[in-house]
Amino acid sequence: MTALLDVRDLTVRFALPKPSFFAERPHLEAVRQVSFTLEAGHALGIVGESGSGKTTTAMAAIRLTRAAGGQVLFEGQDLLDLDDEQMRQRRRDVQLIFQDPYSSLNPRARVVDIVREPMDLMEIGTPEERLERVRELFALVGLRPDQLNLFPHQFSGGQRQRISIARALTTNPKLLVCDEPVSALDVAIQAQILNLLAELKEKLGLSYLFISHDLGVVRHVCDDVAVMYLGKIVESGPVQALFEAPQHPYTQALLAAAPSLARRKSKGYVRPLKVSGDPPSPINPPPGCAFADRCPKAQDVCRQTPPVLQPVAGTQAACHFPGPADV
């Protein structure tokens, strides 16, 4: 079967301001030859630290950011080749929700109009049908019909995220890009939204491209996961394999750093694997492995030759010395 989304060698480059009039314009490669596939009905998590290129990857994959190269096959059709009208037709299949639902909801519009807007824009159905659909969506995401005519500020953060989910679902999309959808919410509210997303995936057969810096959340929501570092995928695989037997030193460091209820100060817990420093600058990325400077396993070859993603015990890892964490 063909994947819903098959991304190949996706590259995104941003032009930066010239430092001086005569200087050449510097570029920043935010996404560097990223490839992944997302099966229909699955959720693919993208994890990685701030600036690693998660948002840019997702935006380029649904053509909201211009790609400098690569292919994005959506049901076999390359989105990057579509003309504007063809892309407009495709828009209804891909929707997105963001971290901060408040800034993406028009404060002066009633939520009924906010949720209906995509149908208005795409001229879907009659006005009565649109209103009916909004009522249906309200019920689906757990909002009450008597809340239809309220304004965004009259809702709590979790309810606002429900509103933006309802709005994203109006056009019956196949793919929902979720960019840190619960990061701004308290854990108790976060659980409500995560359960809702899981339920919708089941009920509607939705697929998610799910960005989060919270590994526990990704583990809970996703079937597969890709770990990004400085614009590249350094490891990917099924969640269970990747979380239980990570092969790339960066994935191992990330898992060792993520706070966990299983590690107790009272039991004398000391972090086994430490990485120092910050990720390198994306403007002049190092020639070899981007993690080499911080990696406990790094050898000369790591600093010279970029490792490529290849199958290793249950996952794919881009590392010259992959293998279980030796701690």
Place this chain on the structure above:
Amino acid sequence: MSALLEIDDLRVTFGTRYGEVTALDSVSLHVDAGETLGVVGESGCGKSITALSVMGLIPQPPGKIAGGSIRLNGEELIGANPARLRGLRGGDVAMIFQEPMTSLNPVFTVGDQIAEAIMLHQNVDKAQALKDAIALLDRVGIPSPDARARDYPHQLSGGMRQRVMIAMAVSCRPKVLIADEPTTALDVTVQAQIFDLLNEIQRDFGAAIVLITHDMGAISEMADRVAVMYAGRVIEEASADDVLDYPQHPYARGLIDCIPALGRDDHRLAEIPGVVPPLHLLGAGCAFAERCAHKQDRCGLEKPLLAAHGHHPVACHGIEEGRI
């Protein structure tokens, strides 16, 4: 024996457009030298206001310390004269904030700022203070500290800035270090570095640490004891192991069950229904009652007090009555 820092029955109110609201009510906490107290709870539950009260930094008005006591080494801080409080701040008690950029001055180099903090509390000249500042930068793990000392805050990464804040906070070897969500803005690998650093500093100086966080994982790794707050009150307080393994209060139980844990494949997360009520709508009863599966009539009428009923101190009528 009284603890190094003791907060007793603290009550803080704010004047708002809804009238006077109570942001902290009957808050009692204590922490001893060498110990880390974790303070955890949802946004708005009063964690930062508790910290600011200790620092004497509650904006008055609209805020008001309406009752209670805060004692450091037995010395009462509430109502202490402003000069004395200034002397304690950054001396015996220091605080690290969530966003270091807001507490660092953008137009001075980080070296100058740390040196300034040192000169404020110690009798040393500028040259010595700068030398001490560089040694501190080195101590908190900043590479090439003499070069970095000449940098302005915006030239450093978020993790580096937080290290600078920590260097400044520990420059006078505080007895109590309050860290208010010190890593929320940072990536996990950098957060791990900051946590490890706080632990080392505690071992070196024997400081008491109050770690404010909304992350139970951070509590697990860092805290000896935990206070769980809800709507301005401490609703459960015990050793980290007791709270994490045997949470008693329905809210504390919910809070732990709803975390998607790394090593756990739970199908559906436990949920706490509803949201925290806004302060101006807090009634006479338990603030959690509307969200609680164990609510009975008394819960809506009377505030439960923090007291040991069985396992450890909890503020819940259901626990007190032995029906939860």
